[in-house]
Amino acid sequence: MGNQIVSMAKSMAPKKGSKKNSSNASGRGKVRGVRKGSLEEEVMQKQALALALQQHQKAQMRLERTMSQRAAPGPTPTSTGRLPRSSSTRARSVTDPVVHPQQLVNGALDQKVLQTLETRHFVLVHGGGHGAWCWYKTIALLEEAGFTASAIDLTGSGIDYTDPNSITSLSQYVKPLFNFFEKLGENEKVILVGHNVGGACISYAMEHYPRRIAKAVFVAAAMVTDGQKAIDIFTSQSESEEDMLQKAQNFIYANGKSAPPTALEIDKNLIRDVFYNTSPSKDVALATVSIRPVPFAPLTEKLSLTSENYGSVRRFYVETGDDKALPVANQEALQRNNPPEKSFKLKGSDHAPFFSKPQALHKTLVEIAMLGAKS
Structure with missing residues (x-):
């Protein structure tokens, strides 16, 4: 899955050597243009990767929620003998407890x-x-x-x-x-x-x-x-x-x-x-x-x-x-x-x-x- 995300990110990023990055200016202008284009390219690649990861995480969360809804109504103990954690994605803290896990x-x-x-x-x-x-x-x-x-x-x-x-x-x-x-x-x-x-x-x-x-x-x-x-x-x-x-x-x-x-x-x-x-x-x-x-x-x-x-x-x-x-x-x-x-x-x-x-x-x-x- 990780390779698929990287491939997706690369495909979403702009290609090198595109007309957008070419320049007819002086030599100094060309150097600056290339550096600026490379920087923009790198930023866009990172943004594309972040977006792909975000989409993957959302899809994973939807899958987990769907699986929990399809599961049998009774709890299935883990290897430690404890009940599994709720599939809810809501963040919780120690100072803001949830309902007692029994029942x-x-x-x-x-x-x-x-x-x-x-x-x-x-x-x-x-x-x-x-x-x-x-x-x-x-x-x-x-x-x-x-x-x-x-x-x-x-x-x-x-x-x-x-x-x-x-x-x-x-x-x-x-x-x-x-x-x-x-x-x-x-x-x-x-x-x-x-x-x-x-x-x-x-x-x-x-x-x-x-x-x-x-x-x-x-x-x-x-x-x-x-x-x-x-x-x-x-x-x-x-x-x-x-x-x-x-x-x-x-x-x-x-x-x-x-x-x-x-x-x-x-x-x-x-x-x-x-x-x-x-x-x-x-x-x-x-x-x-x-x-x-x-x-x-x-x-x-x-x-x-x-x-x-x-x-x-x-x-x-x-x-x-x-x-x-x-x-x-x-x-x-x-x-x-x-x-x-x-x-x-x-x-x-x-x-x-x-x-x-x-x-x-x-x-x-x-x-x-x-x-x-x-x-």
Whole structure:
């Protein structure tokens, strides 16, 4: 194969002695022209070789993926007695672990394990200013592991082009999520995941659809109590931390300065420092062009939560260890005031673990899905 690639590269490179390299200039001009032509030829040969190698690697990866899909469903131990590694080409690191290898087959949970779960369906609710787009890594990982993942665009978010300034209530903001629940099968349940102010949104949904929600997961989210507002969670921080968050926020007064704010806009020059301080640059770039103003009225609405409805749903909290928008101390205070069934920590994650620690977040979500029935 190596000889074929070299031959391919040579065939893609220009031929020596072509008319392009000939010159009718003086002797000195000819020497310089030959040297320049040789250099260009060498560069083009290297580029051709690199392209050929790249094409070969892509073809090899496609072949390996096809082979893994055609393989028998059961794992085949290697000579060392260990299960083979997943055929996924996604890079992984020690600090961003994958799902525990037990019960894994080619990167997915064993079908027997999946069949024992109360539900395989995750519903992902974004935070303020974001949209369904922010969950793209989480969606891919969950589906590869055999789950179903649905990401919701709340009103005025993502590809829902309602003017955020026109949204005047929490019920209006979460209407797409409620529409989703109305379309679920009669006995179908989901695992509801909320990020940032999405925590208040899923709390509101837990109160209205408790029998449709098997578990609720708050990811660096506003896990409010009865009578509390989402904005309370983000305005109770220490002075230095609050200043950093406030610097990234600009209020919009669509009804005039004498009326309350209608939306809150995030300063795109500061979002990396506050929200994505450990996230990859490409994801920060995605957020910069995708993030939208946050409707203000839903943030200031008090929630009415009852033990019969909201309190009947199993709750879990996921802490983000290097969060500048909602520091760990505040996340811990939330949990003391409203204890979840269990808490998980993502070390080194900023406020957006779906960008900065997607594998660790995925592992946590799968672990929550696999937790047995509450005794």
